[in-house]
Amino acid sequence: MSNLWWFIILAILGLLLFLFTIYKTKEPRRKMLMIFLVVAGLSYLLEYVILALFHSYNYYPGVINDLWYDTLLGAIISQGITIPTVAMCIVAFHLNFYWIIGFSVMFMAIEEFFLYVGAYEQNWWQTPYTGILLIIGFLIGKWWSKQLDNPPKWLQWMNIYLTINIINHTIIYLVIVLNGSHQFTVNWFTDKIQSHVAFDALYWFISAIISTFIIGYFYRPLLIFVLYVVQWLSFFHLEQIGVLTLNNYWTPPIFALLPVLFLIISAELVKRLRPYSKILN
Structure with missing residues (x-):
């Protein structure tokens, strides 16, 4: 079998x-x-x-x-x-x-x-x-x-952060596997794929922290745009120094749309999970 x-x-x-x-x-x-x-x-x-x-x-x-x-x-x-x-x-x-x-x-x-x-x-x-x-x-x-019956603030923050992580890592995995979107080269391990997996996961863990604060404090179009620009510049810089390789039709401005998409999906899910994430504006 x-x-x-x-x-x-x-x-x-x-x-x-x-x-x-x-x-x-x-x-x-x-x-x-x-x-x-x-x-x-x-x-x-x-x-x-x-x-x-x-x-x-x-x-x-x-x-x-x-x-x-x-x-x-x-x-x-x-x-x-x-x-x-x-x-x-x-x-x-x-x-x-x-x-x-x-x-x-x-x-x-x-x-x-x-x-x-x-x-x-x-x-x-x-x-x-x-x-x-x-x-x-x-x-x-x-x-x-x-x-969760009376969630303290820190728990509400963790609820949002963990929710975003699920969205980030699951979708980016599918994008990599189905489309071969990108590759990080950091030489953390002898196995280059393990190095990529470790760096890629860490990047999205950190990105989730930023998205958590946006959702929790100021979920507005302006800040979503700021996130897009910051991610665009980040991917552009990583590409320029040889850490990030974008494949197929992916470019920094297109790839930067992914964290924005993750943010929007996460925010909609978090809204539906109230009152367990009621700090959402």
């Missing part, structure tokens, strides 16, 4: 659980969506450290020829869909610690199965690490949910 089918099955199960949870929960659906985005956003931050920087493991969906992009696809399915959905389910139905242990053991079993069928490979990572981090992550999800 092709490795891809295991990932498809995992994604479908995650989607079905997502729909079931949203349909059956008595909690506000906006709140559940917020928990999903928060856990996914935190997972992306963690993946940057353990995967992009320290190359902890590889996924092998077998969709993309390049190992790194193929691995990132597997990570999106696992950390961007399945795990956040389970965290949302735990919160939605007020499942206790025994359920958290059970789900963590389930994911460890899935990890071992993926190792067995060759859909996944550990470099320095160990399966128990997954179980420990999942328990911590699910507990954070439950704690975060309680805070």
